[in-house]
Amino acid sequence: MADAVFDEIRQYVQERTRLCFSGHKRSLLGSKLQQRVDALALPDMSAYRDILLNSHSEEVVLLDLITTNETCFFRNPRQFDYLRDHILPALEEERGSASFRRFATGEQPGQLNDMRLRILSAGCSTGEEPYTVAMTVLEGLRYPRAWEIDIVAGDLSESCLEIARRGSYETARLKGIPKMLQKKYMDASDDGATFREDVRRLIRFMHLNLNDVMQSDGGGDTLPAGAFDIVLCRNVMIYFSSACQQQLVNSLYRIIAPGGYLLTGDAEPLHLFRHDFTPVREAGCLIYRKTGSNAHDQAV
Numbered sequence: 001m002a003d004a005v006f007d008e009i010r011q012y013v014q015e016r017t018r019l020c021f022s023g024h025k026r027s028l029l030g031s032k033l034q035q036r037v038d039a040l041a042l043p044d045m046s047a048y049r050d051i052l053l054n055s056h057s058e059e060v061v062l063l064d065l066i067t068t069n070e071t072c073f074f075r076n077p078r079q080f081d082y083l084r085d086h087i088l089p090a091l092e093e094e095r096g097s098a099s100f101r102r103f104a105t106g107e108q109p110g111q112l113n114d115m116r117l118r119i120l121s122a123g124c125s126t127g128e129e130p131y132t133v134a135m136t137v138l139e140g141l142r143y144p145r146a147w148e149i150d151i152v153a154g155d156l157s158e159s160c161l162e163i164a165r166r167g168s169y170e171t172a173r174l175k176g177i178p179k180m181l182q183k184k185y186m187d188a189s190d191d192g193a194t195f196r197e198d199v200r201r202l203i204r205f206m207h208l209n210l211n212d213v214m215q216s217d218g219g220g221d222t223l224p225a226g227a228f229d230i231v232l233c234r235n236v237m238i239y240f241s242s243a244c245q246q247q248l249v250n251s252l253y254r255i256i257a258p259g260g261y262l263l264t265g266d267a268e269p270l271h272l273f274r275h276d277f278t279p280v281r282e283a284g285c286l287i288y289r290k291t292g293s294n295a296h297d298q299a300v
């Protein structure tokens with residue numbers, strides 16, 4: 001009976017989040033559930049199941065407990081170097097010229113959102129990834145003020161998002177950020193530093209469940225097809241089953257604009273999946289581009 005209840009909860013969590021708790025992760029989930037049973041002084045796991053299935057707030061608490069939120073600033077630094085030195089300058093050149101051409105020929109600008117840069121950090125944890133992206137964008141673009149920059153940063157864990165929104169980090173967590181960038185983009189305090197408004201205003205933090213993106217064919221209202229120039233989905237899909245990973249890769253392909261980029265985690269190369277991305281080999285790290293034969297069929 002206890003095992004059946006445990007499996008029912010495990011199944012429920014998996015269906016809600018795509019997080020996979022098989023093998024050694026099974027006992028991890030078991031101990032987290034027991035933690036909640038004890039904290040709520042419940043008689044057993046079935047009492048907990050009844051609460052979980054009927055309470056959104058309990059689901060939020062459980063998701064905070066069971067997600068792995070490890071992250072740091074400039075994780076996989078080569079990806080950010082390539083973004084700063086190659087992808088952003090190329091985009092600026094391409095879109096800047098297009099916009100200038102339109103202006104010079106008196107055509108209506110705006111329709112194609114030439115100078116709009118849309119980036120998604122999917123599974124942003126406590127914010128180190130999107131703030132790294134924001135600093136990289138400000139460093140990589142020659143004329144950042146000419147751009148409308150929209151970095152959407154989403155995560156399943158509400159407590160992570162709360163930390164991310166604050167934008168304040170203790171000294172020990174800042175070590176990945178070069179001193180020069182800390183000075184330029186953060187206000188120092190006795191025990192750490194806080195991102196300045198000109199960095200913070202580039203990022204929109206939001207609750208994101210990738211399961212919803214994978215379920216709704218069109219990606220839903222928040223993440224419609226072709227919505228992003230660059231998507232970072234790093235160290236998230238390793239926690240999904242391989243069938244779910246394939247589905248996620250398909251969904252990420254959909255939400256990336258033709259010519260856009262996907263950055264994955266070190267342990268998440270895409271060669272095990274079917275996809276139309278082209279690896280950007282000269283980057284020397286895991287960066288993929290939506291240049292497949294059907295990329296242009298998916299335009300917004």
Ligand SMILES: C[S@@+](CC[C@H](N)C(=O)[O-])C[C@H]1O[C@@H](n2cnc3c(N)ncnc32)[C@H](O)[C@@H]1O
Nearest residue numbers: 017067070071123125155156208209210234235
């Ligand atoms: C290990 S962290 C990676 C953080 C960051 N991307 C990095 O690479 O440093 C994984 C994050 O993915 C989030 N996550 C897991 N499943 C998710 C889902 N279904 N939807 C959205 N976020 C999810 C977790 O809450 C966690 O914060």
